[in-house]
Amino acid sequence: MGLFSKSIKTLDDLFVHTLQDIYYAEQQIAKNLPTMVQKATDPQLKQGLQKHLTETQNQIRRLEQVFQMHGQPAKGTTCAAMDGILDEASDILGVANDNDVKDAAIISAAQAVEHYEITRYGTLIAFARELGRQDCAAVLQQTLDEEYATDKRLTELAESRVNRKAA
Amino acid sequence: MGLFSKSIKTLDDLFVHTLQDIYYAEQQIAKNLPTMVQKATDPQLKQGLQKHLTETQNQIRRLEQVFQMHGQPAKGTTCAAMDGILDEASDILGVANDNDVKDAAIISAAQAVEHYEITRYGTLIAFARELGRQDCAAVLQQTLDEEYATDKRLTELAESRVNRKAA
Numbered sequence: 001m002g003l004f005s006k007s008i009k010t011l012d013d014l015f016v017h018t019l020q021d022i023y024y025a026e027q028q029i030a031k032n033l034p035t036m037v038q039k040a041t042d043p044q045l046k047q048g049l050q051k052h053l054t055e056t057q058n059q060i061r062r063l064e065q066v067f068q069m070h071g072q073p074a075k076g077t078t079c080a081a082m083d084g085i086l087d088e089a090s091d092i093l094g095v096a097n098d099n100d101v102k103d104a105a106i107i108s109a110a111q112a113v114e115h116y117e118i119t120r121y122g123t124l125i126a127f128a129r130e131l132g133r134q135d136c137a138a139v140l141q142q143t144l145d146e147e148y149a150t151d152k153r154l155t156e157l158a159e160s161r162v163n164r165k166a167a
Numbered sequence: 168m169g170l171f172s173k174s175i176k177t178l179d180d181l182f183v184h185t186l187q188d189i190y191y192a193e194q195q196i197a198k199n200l201p202t203m204v205q206k207a208t209d210p211q212l213k214q215g216l217q218k219h220l221t222e223t224q225n226q227i228r229r230l231e232q233v234f235q236m237h238g239q240p241a242k243g244t245t246c247a248a249m250d251g252i253l254d255e256a257s258d259i260l261g262v263a264n265d266n267d268v269k270d271a272a273i274i275s276a277a278q279a280v281e282h283y284e285i286t287r288y289g290t291l292i293a294f295a296r297e298l299g300r301q302d303c304a305a306v307l308q309q310t311l312d313e314e315y316a317t318d319k320r321l322t323e324l325a326e327s328r329v330n331r332k333a334a
Contacts, residue, residue, distance in 0.1 A: 008259055008262055008263055008268070008272075009262075009263070009264065009265065009268070010265065010268060011267065011268055011271055013268075014259070014263075014268055014271055014272060014275075017259075018275065021255075079251065079255075080247065080248075080250065080251025080254060080255065081247075081248045081249075081251035081252045081255070081279065081283075082248075082251075083247065083251065084246065084247025084248035084249075084250065084251050085248045087247060088188075088246075088247065088248070092175055092181070092184075095175055095176075096175055096176070096181075097176065098176065098177065100178065101175070101176070101177060101178055101180075101181055104178055104181055104294065104297075105175075105181060107290075108181075108185065108286075108290040111286045111289065111290060112248065112283070112286045112287070112290075114286070115282040115283065115285060115286035116248075116279070116282065116283070118282060119275075119278045119279045119281070119282035120279070122278065122322070122325075123274075123275045123278060123279075123325070126325040126326070126328070126329060127271065129329045129333075130271075130328055130329050130332050132332075155289070158289075158290070158293040159293070161293070161297055162293060162296045162297050165297050165299075166296075
């Protein structure tokens with residue numbers, strides 16, 4: 001994000017930059033989720049990822065709404081962290097043959113994605129409130145609630161794997 | 168991590184790879200935290216980051232302990248996600264002049280770091296339990312508890328900024 005950061009002088013600039021970062025990240029997630037859905041073998045995991053793809057598309061629309069509310073064009077800025085998480089997942093899925101290992105790698109990657117979203121939306125909500133933009137904070141909170149719910153479902157799936165093997 | 172992923176065939180391989188990923192990430196955090204401590208202006212933030220630097224050094228020792236327990240050499244594998252989070256923070260701190268904006272950017276970056284650690288340690292604990300390595304899971308759990316506590320303190324700092332401006 002080197003080019004963009006030159007213009008970060010105020011908290012408002014940092015808010016807009018972080019919106020652009022997560023806007024790019026959400027678009028990369030939307031592009032990568034179909035492959036994860038396809039490669040997942042656990043039916044609950046497959047269904048959960050499919051549901052999250054629909055949610056991600058809504059979350060992108062919500063970000064566009066916040067850009068508009070804040071009088072800014074909706075645009076992304078490269079998020080190397082999300083690219084790193086998704087590239088690593090793609091790399092592991094490209095070499096893992098065992099279905100159980102693939103599912104484990106997908107849950108791991110999906111939780112890393114969720115936690116990146118949780119931290120960035122949490123930060124955006126704090127910035128919006130500092131800037132007196134409760135209206136933007138309210139829209140962003142809807143997405144944060146969804147991210148927490150998705151992460152909880154993924155943790156339950158990881159737990160069920162442990163319990164299945166212990167049984 | 169392209170070179171390493173070629174050898175990921177089993178859940179054990181994925182466990183070791185994820186250990187290597189977070190081992191590298193923790194080392195990068197330890198390298199970058201001193202600059203954040205130096206650039207932070209809020210005394211509580213400065214003190215919190217300093218405390219987390221000491222914790223990070225202990226967490227690196229704990230990872231070395233887990234590598235040893237699992238009969239593997241302690242080594243890292245490049246974690247592009249952590250590099251991305253830290254490069255972005257460094258970039259913003261390089262251009263922001265306002266102390267308030269710098270503190271906001273540091274809290275944001277530190278929470279992104281914490282969430283990456285939370286997700287990876289959570290995954291490592293699930294993998295260790297699936298592999299029947301409750302002993303490794305117990306050591307990793309100590310670090311996960313510390314990461315949650317650090318993230319909570321950072322959220323409180325972000326909240327106190329919002330409340331100060333609302334007052």
